[in-house]
Amino acid sequence: MSLAVDFDVETIRKDFPILERRLADDRPLVYLDSANTSQKPRQVLDTLRDHYEQHNANVARAVHQLGEEATAAFEAARDKLAAFVKAPSRDEIIFTRGVTEGLNLVANVLAWADPPYRVGPGDEVVITEMEHHSNIVPWQLLTQRTGATLRWLGITDDGRLDLSNLDDVITERTKVVSLVHVSNMLGTINPVAEIARRAHEVGALVVLDAAQAVPQLPYDVTATGADLLGFTGHKMLGPTGIGVLWGRRDLLAALPPFHGGGEMIEDVRMERSTYAPPPHRFEAGTPPIAQAIGLGAAADYLSALGMDAVAAHEREITAYALERLQAIPDVKIIGPTTVQDRGGAISFTFGSLHPHDIGQVLDSYGIAVRGGHHCAKPVHRRFGVPASTRASGYLYTTRAEIDALADGLEQVRRFFGLR
């Protein structure tokens, strides 16, 4: 049975209880903030409840039946996530708290890694101006602490990475190239394989922030050219507090631990310890067990629909939103204005109005968008605006909701008497 042929938004919406919510003044919810966090289907919520009601125990350390059930479910989730992103091995899937923890893990262990991976004085780390703060600050910390230098690729006026000086920015001194696959603010899908090719020519590691990419696109970690890659559960129908760091197996095996604690060791003596192989080396302490199992259920849900169908819907709804928004006078989209190499997040300005004011009036009509800098201040600075309004749909988003946004913006104009 292929659900992909039957991709029907109205049927899908029935799986999401929150989409039935009525807000103040009995307004139906129009949720256009999925790039921030996605809503959760009943299947994921049921999995969480079932785990806590029937199988709750700590993992990998209990000999009792519940412990064995919880461990089996937790490790089965690892298998599901490995399959979801086509990881060559299940041992390449490290459960983290989210992309932020994954990127901090990588940036930290590279300070202590053995050659050739260690980042030290004279080395360079390359990021881009398009990054979320979570892919900027960890690298600032690493380079400041190690005496390395941080460099970055710029952005063109139409919201693409400026690759004209790629060979000048990524050089023999480059140890790491870390970049976003799909921008959370501009929506741009970056040519990561092309950039990875250049990085590998000079022997640099490639790290990808795939927070917006894995939820939206059929994914194959090997095809991206990345050596390490992070994504997060709550943007792909899963719970908060769970994410994945994928890494090439041989690379992970060569990297030192991040957090120390239970579960990441092989043997502990008072003088020193030896460490477990990956993935457990990087999973100190009790992991987010229910959340990992819930994320496994989210991967099942997406796989049953088919990621090709999910991506096709995302493209269709994004194209419609781009068309509707661009037809509104005074709306200016920041980032690519067509669906070519573009994800679902659409950031825009509306005359001189502030995103807080826009979001507040839209909220009074039940329309949830994000207003602010979206944790990407350098991109906003690049385009000369302090903040923007962002609308982002997902597999449950309808054209009627895009229409509601367009109508809502006209109400915003009326309310403030836009000049």
Place this chain on the structure above:
Amino acid sequence: MQLESMYQEIILDHYRDPHGRGLREPYEGESYQVNPTCGDEVTLRVHLDGDVVQDVSYEGLGCSISQASQSVLHDLVRGKTLEQTLAIGADFLTLIQSKGDQAVADSLEESLDDAVAFVGVGKYPARIKCALLGWMALKDALGQARIIQSGGHHG
């Protein structure tokens, strides 16, 4: 949801036509404040003549609530003594933290005048910082001006 309880007409008027906007000389104290959650910013200057606030000038980026709040601030404290200014600032904070209590607003009307219109903002926790940004800058700038005054030389 009563949008108008926050966006009262007085606030929208100040937003559309802000009073005293723009940075001016002379000044004895200057403060730059930023709201890290949204990136809004303000630079605010105070000019003192002895114990009296002669001018408050300001420039920045922000939403209607933050812009209107700074415009109202300018109107309220110009010509007031330092002591009166600090008292007005404290009253404004009480108003914003009242969670939209109209009785609190009524009791502060004499001190705050037009600024009581901001009472509704207290019902929207995400917007409280917007209303207070300029006032935080004022407090900081006044502190600097007083240090300079007590040194007795600059200005």
